[in-house]
Amino acid sequence: MLSASPEKSLSDRIYRQLREDIIAGRLLAGAKLKLEGLMQDYSVGMSPLREALARLIGDRMVVTEAQRGFWVAPLSIEELNDITRVRTLLETEAISASITHGDAQWMARVTQTFTELAEIEAQLPRTAESLPAHLLETWEQKNRAFHAALVSAAGSPITIRFRDQLYQQSERYRRVSLAVSRGWRSVSDEHLAIYEAVRDRNVLRACKMTEIHLTRTAEEVRKAFAQLEATERSSA
Amino acid sequence: MLSASPEKSLSDRIYRQLREDIIAGRLLAGAKLKLEGLMQDYSVGMSPLREALARLIGDRMVVTEAQRGFWVAPLSIEELNDITRVRTLLETEAISASITHGDAQWMARVTQTFTELAEIEAQLPRTAESLPAHLLETWEQKNRAFHAALVSAAGSPITIRFRDQLYQQSERYRRVSLAVSRGWRSVSDEHLAIYEAVRDRNVLRACKMTEIHLTRTAEEVRKAFAQLEATERSSA
DNA sequence: TGTCAATATAATTTCGAAATTTTTGTGCGG
DNA sequence: CCGCACAAAAATTTCGAAATTATATTGACA
Numbered sequence: 275m276l277s278a279s280p281e282k283s284l285s286d287r288i289y290r291q292l293r294e295d296i297i298a299g300r301l302l303a304g305a306k307l308k309l310e311g312l313m314q315d316y317s318v319g320m321s322p323l324r325e326a327l328a329r330l331i332g333d334r335m336v337v338t339e340a341q342r343g344f345w346v347a348p349l350s351i352e353e354l355n356d357i358t359r360v361r362t363l364l365e366t367e368a369i370s371a372s373i374t375h376g377d378a379q380w381m382a383r384v385t386q387t388f389t390e391l392a393e394i395e396a397q398l399p400r401t402a403e404s405l406p407a408h409l410l411e412t413w414e415q416k417n418r419a420f421h422a423a424l425v426s427a428a429g430s431p432i433t434i435r436f437r438d439q440l441y442q443q444s445e446r447y448r449r450v451s452l453a454v455s456r457g458w459r460s461v462s463d464e465h466l467a468i469y470e471a472v473r474d475r476n477v478l479r480a481c482k483m484t485e486i487h488l489t490r491t492a493e494e495v496r497k498a499f500a501q502l503e504a505t506e507r508s509s510a
Numbered sequence: 511m512l513s514a515s516p517e518k519s520l521s522d523r524i525y526r527q528l529r530e531d532i533i534a535g536r537l538l539a540g541a542k543l544k545l546e547g548l549m550q551d552y553s554v555g556m557s558p559l560r561e562a563l564a565r566l567i568g569d570r571m572v573v574t575e576a577q578r579g580f581w582v583a584p585l586s587i588e589e590l591n592d593i594t595r596v597r598t599l600l601e602t603e604a605i606s607a608s609i610t611h612g613d614a615q616w617m618a619r620v621t622q623t624f625t626e627l628a629e630i631e632a633q634l635p636r637t638a639e640s641l642p643a644h645l646l647e648t649w650e651q652k653n654r655a656f657h658a659a660l661v662s663a664a665g666s667p668i669t670i671r672f673r674d675q676l677y678q679q680s681e682r683y684r685r686v687s688l689a690v691s692r693g694w695r696s697v698s699d700e701h702l703a704i705y706e707a708v709r710d711r712n713v714l715r716a717c718k719m720t721e722i723h724l725t726r727t728a729e730e731v732r733k734a735f736a737q738l739e740a741t742e743r744s745s746a
Numbered sequence: 747t748g749t750c751a752a753t754a755t756a757a758t759t760t761c762g763a764a765a766t767t768t769t770t771g772t773g774c775g776g
Numbered sequence: 777c778c779g780c781a782c783a784a785a786a787a788t789t790t791c792g793a794a795a796t797t798a799t800a801t802t803g804a805c806a
Contacts, residue, residue, distance in 0.1 A: 282576030282577055283576045283577065283788090283789070283790095284789075284790070285564075285789080285790090286576060308757075309757075309758065309759095310756095310757075310758095318790085318791095319789095319790055319791045319792075320557075320758095320759090320760095320790090320791075320792080320793095321557060321560065321789075321790055321791070322790065322791095324557065324561055324758095324759085325560055325561060325564045325789095328521075328561045328562075328564035328565045329564045329565070329567060329568055331565060331568070332565055332567070332569065333568065340518030340519045340522060340758095340759095341518055341519065341757090341758065341759075341796085341797055341798065342757090342758080342797090342798070343757070343758060343798095344758095353667075356666050356667060357668060359666060359668075360666060360668045360669055360672070363599070363600075363603060367599060430592050430595060430596060431589075431592060432592045432593060432595075432596045432676070433592075433596055436596070436672055440668070519758090519759070519760095520759080520760070521759080521760090544787075544788095545787075545788070545789095546786090546788095554760085554761095555759095555760055555761045555762075556760090556761075556762080556788095556789090556790095557759075557760055557761070558759080558760065558761095560788095560789085561759095576788095576789095577766085577767055577768065577787090577788060577789075578767090578769095578787090578788080579768095579787070579788060580788095
């Protein structure tokens with residue numbers, strides 16, 4: 275989909291690497307980001323590292339306190355709720371506009387990404403326990419591509435940008451959730467419902483299905499967090 | 511309103527200074543930002559300067575191209591239209607939520623900021639020609655405070671953050687517009703209409719008046735830009 | 747034993763210059 | 777006169793270390 279990343283500068287490369295590592299949970303929420311350590315781990319100097327962190331602050335992936343350093347942005351149920359609310363607003367708006375203005379090429383892109391996503395989801399096991407990492411990565415990529423395709427004809431770069439930012443933040447929550455989750459619920463059915471509504475250019479139904487999809491996903495995350503907290507309490 | 515900026519680090523100070531200078535138009539849209547020159551002008555070293563620029567990229571105040579440097583983000587009618595559309599969406603959503611959830615303290619803040627804004631607007635001359643710079647600065651501050659107060663009880667940090675970003679971008683356009691504008695139109699009346707609707711907790715009317723206000727402001731900017739282009743063509 | 751000040755340690759922030767890359771300028775050949 | 781290779785200049789990007797600030801440790805005193 276996207277052309278191979280430019281990564282013309284070290285600063286750019288580190289920015290993307292850090293972002294991926296935070297989203298994937300390899301850098302844990304709330305963890306202190308020690309500059310010395312990061313320089314070693316990512317093999318860069320101070321300057322590009324700090325530039326990358328400055329950009330991640332804008333993405334809300336990193337938080338900072340003057341003279342005290344950087345931390346991976348913490349996760350909270352309150353933030354999850356806010357992300358879900360605003361993302362629903364932007365995503366339904368963008369899908370409406372896409373359905374209204376999208377041409378045949380857009381629809382082909384939607385169909386293509388949906389087909390690829392459905393193919394992966396057919397292979398998913400019932401429980402997350404046995405999920406190989408490479409399958410999860412592939413699913414994440416296909417899921418992102420499908421949702422991106424849906425809104426891609428909105429004709430509003432700003433809506434797209436804000437939505438992308440919220441999508442990335444959501445992904446952090448979803449990954450934590452999947453690590454303790456009991457399964458894949460009816461995600462596949464929800465994607466199908468969205469796809470069919472969009473294919474039929476049924477704006478109202480597409481929005482409703484999208485809202486349901488995002489709400490249910492958030493609900494899963496809340497459950498996983500509750501379970502996680504219970505585990506922590508019992509081990510303490 | 512806001513407490514005195516922390517500015518605990520040089521990087522922070524430069525970030526704010528550059529942002530203000532871009533918004534106020536002291537750094538012109540599209541201008542090349544030469545690092546050597548900025549280091550001189552703002553009396554800082556390379557590191558904090560580049561960190562500040564990295565953050566401004568996230569705010570869409572600066573654009574960059576790897577190995578080629580930084581520029582003040584350009585202005586365009588297309589972007590103005592997009593900003594206005596998305597800002598209307600977020601601002602009406604936030605005002606609705608504020609009216610629904612806002613308490614007496616919130617309403618007091620709205621009344622206070624409106625009163626202060628109305629006071630300034632009563633002093634505004636009919637034409638922008640004779641407007642002293644300090645009055646413009648005061649108006650900008652009061653206008654920002656009023657619009658911020660309106661949405662401040664929305665209970666959605668993310669909506670507020672996105673709205674703030676779009677407000678800042680809008681301000682750039684508005685300042686260019688005022689530099690060639692013929693007057694202050696009925697801004698004061700529009701603010702009054704919004705205030706009264708909010709005071710009466712009339713959600714629908716508050717949203718409608720907000721939409722009208724933002725749409726008319728954008729229209730003024732478009733006119734100013736058209737006039738500016740005409741001037742440029744005749745002088746070329 | 748607990749608290750506070752003084753000191754040592756560790757971490758962040760900033761500077762200045764070296765290394766890369768792009769841009770500009772120059773001269774040669776077609 | 778135009779285009780192209782090549783060298784010079786200018787600008788960006790990166791490194792490494794000095795300066796500054798926060799944190800931890802120690803020891804004295806109540």
